[in-house]
Amino acid sequence: MLTEFGKIFVFILIAILFVVVALIAAKIIRPARPTHEKLLTYECGENPEGSPWVKFNIRFYVVALIFLIFDVEVVLLIPWALVYQDYGFTGFAVGAIFLLLLGLGMAYEWRKGDLEWDRPHPIPPVLKKSETDSNLKIPKEEIEVV
Amino acid sequence: MINLSEIFQILPLLIIGAGILLSLVLEMYSKQSEKVLPWISVFLFIIAGIYSLFSINETRMIVFHNMLSVGGNTHVFYFIFNIGAALVCLLSIDYIKKYGTYYGEYYILVQSSVLGMMLMAGAKDLLVIFMGLEIMSVSFYVLAGLNRKRLSANEASLKYFLLGAFATGFVVYGIALIYGSAQTTSLEVITAKFSALSTNLLFIVGVLLFLVGFSFKIAAFPFHMWVPDVYQGSPTTIAGLFSTGGKAAAFSSIIITLIAIFSNSAQNVFAPYLAVIATLSMLFGSIVAIAQDNIKRMLAYSSISHAGYLTIGLAAGNQDGVAGIIFYLAAYTFMNLGAFGIVAMIEGEAESNLTISSYAGLSSRKPLLAAMLALFMFSLAGIPPFAGFFGKYYVFIAAIKSDLTWLAIVGVFSSAISVYFYLRIVVLMYFKELSSELTLFESKTGLIAVIISSILVILLGIFPGSILQLITNFM
Numbered sequence: 001m002l003t004e005f006g007k008i009f010v011f012i013l014i015a016i017l018f019v020v021v022a023l024i025a026a027k028i029i030r031p032a033r034p035t036h037e038k039l040l041t042y043e044c045g046e047n048p049e050g051s052p053w054v055k056f057n058i059r060f061y062v063v064a065l066i067f068l069i070f071d072v073e074v075v076l077l078i079p080w081a082l083v084y085q086d087y088g089f090t091g092f093a094v095g096a097i098f099l100l101l102l103g104l105g106m107a108y109e110w111r112k113g114d115l116e117w118d119r120p121h122p123i124p125p126v127l128k129k130s131e132t133d134s135n136l137k138i139p140k141e142e143i144e145v146v
Numbered sequence: 147m148i149n150l151s152e153i154f155q156i157l158p159l160l161i162i163g164a165g166i167l168l169s170l171v172l173e174m175y176s177k178q179s180e181k182v183l184p185w186i187s188v189f190l191f192i193i194a195g196i197y198s199l200f201s202i203n204e205t206r207m208i209v210f211h212n213m214l215s216v217g218g219n220t221h222v223f224y225f226i227f228n229i230g231a232a233l234v235c236l237l238s239i240d241y242i243k244k245y246g247t248y249y250g251e252y253y254i255l256v257q258s259s260v261l262g263m264m265l266m267a268g269a270k271d272l273l274v275i276f277m278g279l280e281i282m283s284v285s286f287y288v289l290a291g292l293n294r295k296r297l298s299a300n301e302a303s304l305k306y307f308l309l310g311a312f313a314t315g316f317v318v319y320g321i322a323l324i325y326g327s328a329q330t331t332s333l334e335v336i337t338a339k340f341s342a343l344s345t346n347l348l349f350i351v352g353v354l355l356f357l358v359g360f361s362f363k364i365a366a367f368p369f370h371m372w373v374p375d376v377y378q379g380s381p382t383t384i385a386g387l388f389s390t391g392g393k394a395a396a397f398s399s400i401i402i403t404l405i406a407i408f409s410n411s412a413q414n415v416f417a418p419y420l421a422v423i424a425t426l427s428m429l430f431g432s433i434v435a436i437a438q439d440n441i442k443r444m445l446a447y448s449s450i451s452h453a454g455y456l457t458i459g460l461a462a463g464n465q466d467g468v469a470g471i472i473f474y475l476a477a478y479t480f481m482n483l484g485a486f487g488i489v490a491m492i493e494g495e496a497e498s499n500l501t502i503s504s505y506a507g508l509s510s511r512k513p514l515l516a517a518m519l520a521l522f523m524f525s526l527a528g529i530p531p532f533a534g535f536f537g538k539y540y541v542f543i544a545a546i547k548s549d550l551t552w553l554a555i556v557g558v559f560s561s562a563i564s565v566y567f568y569l570r571i572v573v574l575m576y577f578k579e580l581s582s583e584l585t586l587f588e589s590k591t592g593l594i595a596v597i598i599s600s601i602l603v604i605l606l607g608i609f610p611g612s613i614l615q616l617i618t619n620f621m
Binding site: 005101104105107108111112 | 167170171173174175326
């Protein structure tokens with residue numbers, strides 16, 4: 001006799017079998033004529049350029065952070081949005097409190113400057129007048145030493 | 147539907163929850179937050195703690211669709227967490243200046259960790275336990291590494307996070323298997339069906355996984371590897387919170403999940419596991435603490451051995467065991483916070499003055515601090531007039547009543563070993579020459595917190611019977 005979880009287990013088994021059978025069948029049936037072009041990584045029809053393991057800038061985590069907050073918020077709000085009318089004002093208030101909590105967290109991050117896109121601040125090399133002067137004039141003592 | 151009257155039954159949780167929001171807004175908009183936040187936290191913790199203490203008797207019910215329990219021992223735990231956290235905040239005010247940069251999140255995270263602890267102690271559903279565990283643990287991971295410029299703090303935070311996440315995985319897997327065998331996550335139903343379930347292999351495996359995860363949180367022997375490094379690296383006051391609040395919360399969760407084994411010890415199929423954990427933790431903690439030179443590491447190993455003594459109560463599996471554990475947790479919270487508080491006051495800048503030898507001759511420099519540290523050390527070692535002795539006594543009595551006399555003997559033996567490293571500090575303070583390099587920082591609030599804990603330790607030692615009676619009444 002199958003329980004509710006038993007059905008899911010059968011479903012998982014069928015899913016695994018489907019993939020395995022399809023791959024094995026393809027392996028048996030297909031002709032194998034590899035060329036250099038075919039073995040390359042598929043990159044939208046273009047020739048691949050460099051390694052895929054490039055370093056991403058750490059600043060992108062801000063994007064991930066914002067995405068996470070709003071994505072989770074939407075996932076949790078959809079079920080509430082579907083049924084809140086049945087619960088009258090209480091239902092509305094519960095959702096409002098939830099939004100308030102999330103909004104407060106968001107405001108905290110904003111206020112603390114954690115959502116700022118942390119731009120690099122390149123300091124262009126400035127040649128000060130005194131420096132250039134001293135660079136041009138080589139002290140006599142050094143010449144004597146050399 | 148939500149019944150509005152139910153909301154006011156969980157007032158302690160609401161106070162701390164509102165406190166977190168208030169602190170966040172203050173931290174955002176006020177430049178004075180560094181001065182204001184600690185006092186707001188202390189005030190809220192004391193209000194919540196006192197309210198919990200006085201509402202123990204008023205209402206005992208289960209609210210929010212069998213999710214949270216109100217009154218009784220839940221409120222005893224609320225009291226322990228809140229007063230402990232209030233002491234931690236008092237100690238932190240001056241410590242944090244010495245420790246380095248001030249981070250506004252410090253007190254907010256302490257508050258949210260206490261909220262998590264209270265959810266764990268009040269839960270009537272496995273998922274609420276899990277939610278509380280996560281709120282508490284995530285706050286702890288951040289608190290451990292709050293000073294991100296300090297290498298040891300980073301190490302502590304990373305170790306705690308990786309191992310803690312792994313342990314949480316065990317807890318979730320255990321909950322999944324318990325749900326699979328019992329078809330519910332409600333603890334009421336699981337308790338009612340316990341005798342039938344305790345023959346079910348899936349259920350036993352689930353509970354064992356759950357216990358493995360929580361053995362990590364209580365710092366019991368095979369899962370203790372993180373404890374010394376995390377206590378050493380994190381701020382001393384926060385290490386005090388880990389060892390008291392975190393441990394008490396984890397024990398409260400184990401107790402409410404396995405409440406059925408305490409009413410009928412024949413159902414205690416987990417006794418062998420718990421007895422082994424208890425024995426190994428006690429002996430390992432006591433023996434390894436002897437070799438420690440750093441006082442925070444010594445207190446960490448002492449925390450492991452105290453987890454062992456507390457687990458004896460679980461292994462005993464009777465009503466005396468539960469009462470003993472709760473009494474022991476209250477005593478341990480105050481004596482350990484007092485000890486960590488004095489360590490935090492002696493500690494100098496950049497992790498100096500943490501070796502045991504820096505306590506030499508403290509009695510001539512600071513007689514009050516030395517006397518109180520001696521009191522906490524006597525209490526931790528379990529020497530009679532203080533609270534620690536009665537905690538151990540009740541737990542050992544419970545073990546003897548459940549025919550686990552050998553476990554009580556091992557416990558006494560381990561206490562005898564632990565006397566050596568606790569009293570070594572007392573000997574250093576009173577019978578050794580003054581260490582001249584020690585520069586002491588004044589901390590009035592810290593002194594107040596330590597005095598309060600020593601008073602509580604003495605009170606619990608003088609009136610153990612009536613407090614135990616109080617706990618037993620609300621089982």
